[in-house]
Amino acid sequence: MLIDKETRYDRQLRLWATTGQSNLESSHICLINASSTGSEILKNLVLPGIGEFTIIDHRYVSSRDLSGNFFLKHRDLGKGLAEAISVNLNELNTDVKGHSINRNIRAILEEESPEFWDTYNVVIVSEYISGLDILKEILWKKRIPLLIVNTVGFYGSLNLIANEITVIETHDPSRLYDLRIDKPWPELQQFVDSIDLDALDDTDHAHIPYIVIYIKALDSWKQDHNNQAPQNYNEKKQFRKYIESLSRNINLEANFIEASNSIHRALQKTEIPNSIQKLFEKVNILDENLTSSTPIFWIYIKALKRFVELNNYQLPLPGKLPDMASDTTNYVKLQTLYREKAKRDQELFTAEVIRILNALGRSKDEISNESITSFCKNSQLLFVTQGSKKLYTSTLVQELLDNTNESNKENFNTLGIYFSILTFNLFTEKYRRAPSLKDLEFFKMLFIEEFMVSPPVPSAIEATFKETLSHNTRSYHNLSSLMGGVVSQEVLKLATAQYTPLDNLFVFDGVRSISEKWKI
Template identity: 35%
Template sequence: MSKSSAPDTKQIQYDRQLRLWGDHGQNALESARVCLIGANTLGTEILKALVLPGLGSFTIIDHQLVTLADCGSNFFVHPSKIDKSRARITCEFLTQLNPDVRGTYIDKPSIDDLLKQNTFNFSQFNIVITANLPMQTLSILANHLWTLKIPLIIARTYGFIGTIRLQVFEHYIIEAHPDDTIPDLRLDRPLITFLNYCNSFNFDCLTREEHLHLPSLVILFKTLQQWQKQFNRDDSPCTRIEKDEFKKLLEKFSHHSAYDIHDHNKSLENFDEAKRTIPSRLIKTNLSSTIKELFQDQSCLELTSQTDIFWFIIHALKLFTENEGQGLLPVRGEVPDMITNTNSYVKLVEIYQEQAKKDCEIVHNYLCDLLKKYNRLSNHNLNLHHLVQIYCKNASFLKVLRTTAIKNEDDLIDKTESDLSWYIGLHLCDIFYEKFHRYPGECLLDEKQFDIDLDDLKQISKQQSSKHIMSNNKQDILEELCRYGASELHSIAAFIGGCCAQEIIKLITHQYVPIDNTLIYNGIQQSTILLLCCLTLKFVNLLSIREPDNRQHNQTNADPIVIEVNWTAHDYNLHTIPSLQLVTNPLVSRQFSPVSKEIFANLKQLNAEYARYAVWFPYPKLAVAELDPPSGLLQCGNVGENYPLHLSCERNGGVISQIDFASYGTATGACGQMKQGSCHAENSSSIVQRICIGQKSCTIIAINDIFGDPCYGTLKRLLVQMECNPPQNNTYWNFTYMDPMLEDFLDATAGHSRIISF
């Protein structure tokens, strides 16, 4: 393996996320600029989840000073920073999480003054985020951003309730990453090269070995040819009777004259695979409903010099479909894994990839012609091949998301017995704020003030509601909201912040499908609901999409909704898995707290399915393992499979003099305490010694090509401990000491999924 093929530092740092959105998605994230308005608990949690994966830059707008209340829930401030600029303090801490991210802040003037002056350039940002911004300010900002066509994420936490609202004029989803895609193999309309390849096989002339390794795709197509000939058809079997006849033919082809008598009862894996994949292979190839809608969209049909490049490519795809594609999109170029020999599989991949390449080139030519026609072809977009490849590969899943504007949500229809009631309750709290300049239950002086605030909130509800009689459920919700007093709970802010960051990354990378409009999280019941605003008259009709539960939904007085079901189409699933996060804090540490034992006993009783142990500011030292002092002698390395291990004694002009330990397999242990695992390549030490002894530095790549494969199918690591001559001033840390609080956490969550964050 050459040095150029080894992963660089950035690939190692961002390895997991690169598997999700690729190099081009990471490049988009690293060049993105976001603006956060509100450096409160929720705002900093959102930015934290963006800074860690490598956001390009952020700007915080917040004129508030750090308060004692902030220190109780926001881990990016500290009591020593009270009365200092909250924007500056949080910006400094956030940038420490990832040195590659640039952060700036604006603490004067306030966001209200910036909007009044109308001089601040919001167009410099890819996305603007608000965290618990008052509705009056939010409405002005939202209207301004809607005009600029800048996406707006509105995040909010209010006690145990959290919401995320997306306002986007037009967002393009290029790589939707659907869960269960049907392979684009086109057996009903085969490629010419695939047809010729299949015709080169004659079942009667195959050897026993060829028959055993015949690709299931070829088996299906040859069977389909015979079925069409036998029944004088030109399509694929559709009914159950037709499919049964097809399976009989398939079973007939599985027998071969070259087999001996002992083979007749043998199950042939490639033919079993062919039978198993009939539902996903023998389907009619056609255009998806989403791409048909895009082809008929006004933006596609009426291109201008100002049209986004997305619609130019959609139009180029449309021209391809109407001409060379003969009603079909470009070939995707992917072949699913199957039981066959390597040569046969490689041949199939070459067939489909070659056709995909040809189709992509045609689409590229159409695109260039369109760009020339509208004077859009410049040096900046001359190299469009890679972009066109991505569009062609994902053509069946391209989508456009257009949400409603905030200004169209002034009134909400009255509904009860649903999480939607919480959303309506938050809307009523906003009206309360506009009237009294504080939220209900906030800054209470006595119990009487609570009752007064609750009565005022109920009165506002009656004025806004289409019904004047409050249900008991709704009264309970209003009382609960009044009790919250607009408080920020860190657990709710962390959950909403993480979800919000996911949606922002989707928008930046144009990958995966963002929420359509509004998501509500109920921390009491740990449930989510997605609201789609679909009609704005005097009231806004809201359709709710809820995760399945066993509760009976109440009927509402509304016109019936006609739902068309397509059993063969599947877009995507929205999954929400509630998890419990335990944050390092003196109040739950047994060194400091007299109630620590009870806290962890309750944690164990909760029986949480997912639990996270997190170390955040301002108490990072409590849960970080104690560190041993530098050894001054040993130097160790520990890398995963397929990664390079670098060892060096260059600091004092020394050389590598001794290899104390080397193991490629499942070895474990810190420096000075390494030990072999059950999987170990016996040649590990000799190979490392041969490469490194006597050298100032050496690099060894942890791969099977060098060490062999001591345990097939197991993820391996390379651990090495060596000494230098003369000794180097090396430093290693021994993480063998475990913090008592971490011990308590592991004990309380034994047997369940756990994540430890340092």
């Protein structure tokens, strides 16, 4: 039985809508190393309908691979590892195109031009590879996000390395409705003024939407308080009485009860958030720094800055109303007012965008109604972060040492897990094999030399080293599955261009079932 896409992807469409799904289906993800963790990552991307994926791995399927990877079968023994997993993953969703490249990643980095990577939206490195620094440099310059995931025993880490990440649809749970109670535009004020509460009968009076009540109460308050809104807790408490005074029976009129209970919406200030103000101060939106290659996000930020300068320092109105007690006529009228105001703001914003593009000799075809609408609706909660190519800094090393308590030998430091994994990879690079517990002294010396730590190694960190080396496998499937879920979630954020991504280090301790994040 054929199932249409809307039905198949119903749940995820509720999360990121058709725009997010479209972005997902046009994405091409590259996985380097067909590990157990890598297979779990791709499984979680194939099921929701990623467009394409490519696996790069030069190895062949062995009996050892079969024991730690659910996406390999006995019939795959001797086949190319990348091809076998690609074929088996494709069985999960025939809409997805899977590819495999049976080559050593080091050879690709040395023999192929940087343009080799242009086809990919996101690159994932699962476990250790030779030539990681070369790959980081290439992808950094191309602004292609790189995710590096490692699992060793019961420990896992994830680095998200990206030159810059910008997100418009962050779905921030702290988002509030922008109702402009304190700064109603002329048409909204006229509508409020046209309603004479005293002239209404009891039925109509009990169905006036609280937006009208708030604006009238706030106007009355300002007349009694030097045109100032309530400033402190006591004044806000007193303001509630202004609302209740407009009611004929505060115990019976649902709209006034709702207004009294939702008073925070009446006192919400219409202002530009500090996070957005900081974006207006970025040097890359200065006229002299805008070029034909400036990302469209920053063109939008430049246009947004011009928009607020021309519109009483107010952001575009999103135009969405919460549900509220009201009769149909008044609620529809309010909806229309907010929707029309939002549409006018979008038109003014679009004009600024086109003006900037024209000045740069760029085409207005770079923008769409959908992207303009999304940007205007989400302009209060944009997300921007600049990343780092480094896997660690001296500050992070110092934090590791500062958080190590020598008085408690059982004090495991979660950050110590990350440095244990980094040292594990350094050992693999140097000796071309995975370290074991018998290599503990060499392991500690490598840690001291690489991270310039004064000996001896703190006992809490050494305990983490011992745990790592006692379980020196990368194929514990419970960790592979968990980290596969974590990484695929970050890939989905990047692919759909929605939700706030990791910024930029995640570490999981499977022994104690805890995790932490750091910004490098």
